[in-house]
Amino acid sequence: MKFGRLNIVLLLIALTAGLLAKSKSASNNLPKMILISGGYYLPLFKDDGDAVKEFIRPFYLNTHPVTNGEYLEFVKENSQWQKSKVKRVFADQNYLRKWKGDLELGKDVKAEDPVCNVSWFAANAYCRWAGKRLPTVFEWEFALSKKMIGYSVNLKLKRTFYEWAFDFNRTNFQANSLCGGAGSSANDPKNYSAFLRFSFRNTLNANYCLDDLGFRCASNEVNFNAKKDYSEN
Amino acid sequence: MKNYLIGFVPAALLAIAVITYVNNSSVNSNYNNNQAKPGITVNIVESKPDECCKIQESAGVHSENSIYQLSSTWKDQNGNSIQLKKFQGKKVVLAMIYSSCPTACPVIVNNMQKLEASIPKKDLAYYHFILVSIDPDRDTPQRLMQFASGKSLNMTTWTLLTGSKDDVAELAELIGFKYKKNSQGNFIHSNLITFLDKYGVIMDQSEGLEQSNQELLTMLNK
Numbered sequence: 245m246k247f248g249r250l251n252i253v254l255l256l257i258a259l260t261a262g263l264l265a266k267s268k269s270a271s272n273n274l275p276k277m278i279l280i281s282g283g284y285y286l287p288l289f290k291d292d293g294d295a296v297k298e299f300i301r302p303f304y305l306n307t308h309p310v311t312n313g314e315y316l317e318f319v320k321e322n323s324q325w326q327k328s329k330v331k332r333v334f335a336d337q338n339y340l341r342k343w344k345g346d347l348e349l350g351k352d353v354k355a356e357d358p359v360c361n362v363s364w365f366a367a368n369a370y371c372r373w374a375g376k377r378l379p380t381v382f383e384w385e386f387a388l389s390k391k392m393i394g395y396s397v398n399l400k401l402k403r404t405f406y407e408w409a410f411d412f413n414r415t416n417f418q419a420n421s422l423c424g425g426a427g428s429s430a431n432d433p434k435n436y437s438a439f440l441r442f443s444f445r446n447t448l449n450a451n452y453c454l455d456d457l458g459f460r461c462a463s464n465e466v467n468f469n470a471k472k473d474y475s476e477n
Numbered sequence: 478m479k480n481y482l483i484g485f486v487p488a489a490l491l492a493i494a495v496i497t498y499v500n501n502s503s504v505n506s507n508y509n510n511n512q513a514k515p516g517i518t519v520n521i522v523e524s525k526p527d528e529c530c531k532i533q534e535s536a537g538v539h540s541e542n543s544i545y546q547l548s549s550t551w552k553d554q555n556g557n558s559i560q561l562k563k564f565q566g567k568k569v570v571l572a573m574i575y576s577s578c579p580t581a582c583p584v585i586v587n588n589m590q591k592l593e594a595s596i597p598k599k600d601l602a603y604y605h606f607i608l609v610s611i612d613p614d615r616d617t618p619q620r621l622m623q624f625a626s627g628k629s630l631n632m633t634t635w636t637l638l639t640g641s642k643d644d645v646a647e648l649a650e651l652i653g654f655k656y657k658k659n660s661q662g663n664f665i666h667s668n669l670i671t672f673l674d675k676y677g678v679i680m681d682q683s684e685g686l687e688q689s690n691q692e693l694l695t696m697l698n699k
Binding site for chain 2: 294295331332333334364365368372377410411413414415449450
């Protein structure tokens with residue numbers, strides 16, 4: 245009888261531990277990705293030889309821009325991307341400007357806010373490290389037009405927040421300047437916010453680090469996390 | 478018999494519980510490993526520079542603007558893996574092209590060949606000519622080799638490279654080269670020849686196809 249009681253106690257301990265382990269795994273904070281089903285996207289600008297409508301293949305996109313906290317994990321593992329160690333050729337002097345140190349956000353920078361002051365090179369390196377990639381301009385614009393991604397973050401910041409795209413300066417190749425008459429060649433001149441984004445992207449250099457410029461990652465495949473995150477949505 | 482059962486049943490339950498727990502916790506530890514990274518696979522291949530390169534790097538390391546800071550690995554026309562910093566120590570003339578390019582790229586390559594021809598033979602060892610493909614889908618090392626033979630390039634002073642789309646994009650951003658594939662599978666692209674000093678810093682760039690050989694030579698010898 246004594247032996248039986250001991251067994252029951254042990255059994256309860258084991259069960260509790262098992263449940264704890266399970267609840268811990270469910271509360272992981274991996275970034276969520278959503279499936280953007282493919283379709284046709286009408287580019288705002290076209291070059292000679294471009295298709296009238298661009299076919300966007302289905303892909304996965306993070307629901308939110310990469311946060312300071314997530315970016316910190318990246319620089320912990322990749323010291324060449326730390327604030328004091330990054331090469332100027334990859335990121336200008338404003339790189340992680342608001343962070344207190346290489347591995348310290350400081351009291352004004354919230355871990356859950358989107359990371360900004362990161363260059364295209366840095367954004368690209370982050371997404372590759374995460375097993376993902378930067379979305380193309382068309383993918384990003386397509387997801388926005390389908391209302392699959394939104395501006396919740398921007399409302400919080402109370403200003404326009406832009407995001408890097410893989411081919412940020414290559415979509416409207418021939419329209420080097422978007423001033424004056426160039427705007428009239430847009431397929432939808434009334435889409436003012438898209439116009440702003442296209443013209444903003446065109447002014448960027450890949451090593452620029454700006455206060456209102458962050459990024460999110462995309463992926464072609466249903467990777468382990470994406471699959472899990474997607475089924476939760 | 479009764480006592481035996483009382484002992485056996487909880488023991489069996491305990492065994493099941495322990496197995497469940499072990500399984501659970503191993504799944505959990507996988508999660509924890511992944512939790513630090515917001516993705517799945519982390520494939521950062523660190524190359525180990527040999528002694529020669531370490532010395533060269535320390536010489537050029539003062540330059541924050543060297544494109545040899547790129548850690549990307551490329552394939553040359555022989556299928557060998559190389560990094561751009563291999564060319565450290567030489568003056569480099571670099572262009573981004575693709576082998577099936579119908580018009581502009583042949584002119585660029587031709588201009589680079591003319592430039593090569595105007596360098597005294599004895600000095601040629603101090604220079605290197607690099608063509609980087611922007612069309613990795615089609616430009617395999619074999620195809621680049623065919624292209625080089627077709628143009629009769631001198632393979633002691635020329636190297637043709639192909640790499641991943643990401644690496645091509647990174648290099649393009651570093652030197653300010655723009656390109657875009659159109660619906661016919663051709664590229665619209667900058668016509669750019671880039672001159673690098675022996676540390677991989679851009680000395681000058683020629684844009685367009687109109688520069689005379691004399692103008693290019695002046696850029697090269699800056």
